[in-house]
Amino acid sequence: MSTSRIRKEVDEALLAFVDRQRPALLAISDDLAPLLSALDALLTGGKRLRPAFCYWGWRAAGGEDGADGADLVQAAASLELLQASALIHDDVMDSSDTRRGQPSVHRRFEALHGAQSWPGDAEAFGAGAAILLGDLCLSWSSEMFETCGLGGDRRRRARAVYDLMRTEVMCGQYLDMLEGTRGEATAATALRVVEFKSAKYTIERPLHMGAALAGARPDVTAALTGYGLPLGIAFQLRDDVLGVFGDPAETGKPAGDDLREGKRTVLIALTLERASAAQSTALRRRLGDPALDRPGVDELRSIIEDTGGLAACETMIERYLGEAERALRTAPITEEARRALAELAVAATARST
Incomplete structure (x- = not known):
């Protein structure tokens, strides 16, 4: 399909x-x-990524189109x-x-x-x-x-994944709120938020859920983690970049809205790690200002680019995407599922929405 x-x-x-x-x-x-x-x-609205990954997790584990x-x-x-x-x-x-x-x-x-x-x-x-x-x-x-x-046994197996996913995303949301309150997120702590608030929730667990509904073998489930978790991280890092540099016509959010909200993303953490004292002061002073205007957004964008924070984030995206692609090449799944998941990886990490 x-x-x-x-x-x-x-x-x-x-x-x-x-x-x-x-x-x-x-x-x-x-x-x-x-x-x-x-x-x-x-x-x-929405891309329907989670249902798509669930569907292809099911197909990857041997599920077929038909009566089910x-x-x-x-x-x-x-x-x-x-x-x-x-x-x-x-x-x-x-x-x-x-x-x-x-x-x-x-x-x-x-x-x-x-x-x-x-x-x-x-x-x-x-x-x-x-x-x-x-x-x-x-x-x-x-x-x-x-x-x-779907039958009770298959549904019970998938429900265990569903319940875990909901727990993880709520914990990730709390950690995200906590990092924003503390205001001192590092790249490592920001990545922890990414893993539980987004990466598992958006890609890994939907894949596992579909695979569980098809009765997946443990090696298939493990292979889907090898692909899904790094791809999920790359997906969120791309979303963080788009939250600052994306076109509002495509993102559905005002330009620089993540900056006004003061989100302590990996992108911001990487920038602060590389910033001079003056750049750090300017970024911290204006990050989270709900009245941040277009010139203010442009100023913070320039800091993120000039420090190398944006380039470092793009490098991380490519590294995690490469990890996902390598795992997918050796996964014990059908070729049809492999092709579909490769296409979804590109869609999830594209430079525009």
Whole structure:
């Protein structure tokens, strides 16, 4: 199955699942309609990488298209509800204004509060509504997976991976918040965040989940780790670069938004390791300033480039990508899966979105 076909089927499965939930929510109250509208808007975007890696983990372990194909797609699509939960909560914690080119969920509900002229704190209402919608998505991700139709034994094996993945990403999110609070992340501590918040969650565990659904041998699972973990790190490092240097039309976020949010990424840590005293002072002074304007963004970009921080991050991306490619070449999987995973590696680490 092609990547575009996987995406189409995942989109259809997500739409069908949310549509099945819609009457139950609206039967409780029509006031819940804005929650559904916010979720509909969020689910229209995204690359669907996690379901794609889940699908090819299944195929790599011997799963075939056929009677189980639609059930597998539903199981894989449940990862998009988990991702929606993570994004909604992440945007609240980071005070992000946009997501996928539109207002973030908490800003959407903050605006609703203002438009209705309700009493009280609009910002608090927006954050509370977003947290609840994120919790709902987390609950629905489990429900969508458990009702996918695949046999109990296979589903139980994959559920163990799913549970571990959710634990890891929440721990990674906490570590990310902690590093931002401390304000002194090193490249090593930033990489620890990358591993658990992104690399395992985006690539390694979805591969393992699909492989578990196909009853993978231990050597196949190990080979998927050899490919998936370094690729996941390269993916997040690329995302960090795009968060500073990416085109807003492609990233869906304002230019330099990661700088305004003060994210203590590997890119920033590498820059600070190489910065002069003056460069370090300028970067620390302006990093995390929500009022950072375009000239300020340009100044920090120049520091990141001039110190060699950007070049060092690009070198790391190539090193981790090379590690993933070498592991993939010797993995005991089908040639079809090998080709598809090689294409996904390129898509996940491309210099534009």
